[in-house]
Amino acid sequence: MIGYILTEGSLDKQLLKTVLPEKCLNNVEVVEAGGLYAVKSLARSLLVRRQVPVIIVVDADSVDPEFIQERIENIEQIVKRVAVNTPVKVITAVPEMETIFFQDVSLLSRLLGYTPPQDVLNLASFQPKRALEQLLSQSKEVQNQLQIIAQLKYEGAEILRQAPFIQEIIHFIESVRETAKVS
Secondary structure (H helix, E strand, O other): OOEEEEOHHHHHHHHHHHHHHHHHHOOOOEEOOOOOHHHHHHHHHHHHHHOOOOOEEEEEOOOOOOHHHHHHHEEEHHHOOOOOOEEEEEEEEEOOHHHHHHHHHHHHHHHHHHOOOOOHHHHHHHOOHHHHHHHHHOOOOOOOOHHHHHHHOOOOOHHHOOHHHHHHHHHHHHHHHHHHHHH
């Protein structure tokens, strides 16, 4: 086992398992912890017991850079105390994981079966989960996040890999693999 990716919820887990390249998921387990507190607790347990790298992927719940940095530092402070020499990475989806669906509006339009209105796209900058829920409620193609994630298996996962937080995950996993090869 190379390591773990910890998420807050099951939809986050499904999204990452769908969007991340298969090679990144080799010997990496994606685990839903069930909330921010549970993510921190599980990360600490894995670091103490298994001593393998852990990536924590959580919603930033804000677009304010200072708030986001505080959130990252708070999680790192709690988790890295027990990490010793084991790599840990905290990655935030700004402002929420659902922001990934708005990376490419043409892909989103194809998945939904219609072009999203501009006011909902504007809302997505600050509340992507709420914006996605509005769009899904009007779609004849997909009715919920699980269905839209399932559609990504056939189209779009590669496009969404360009999202900044996905790129951070990929780079961290690659660096851990490189370090493991050298050791």
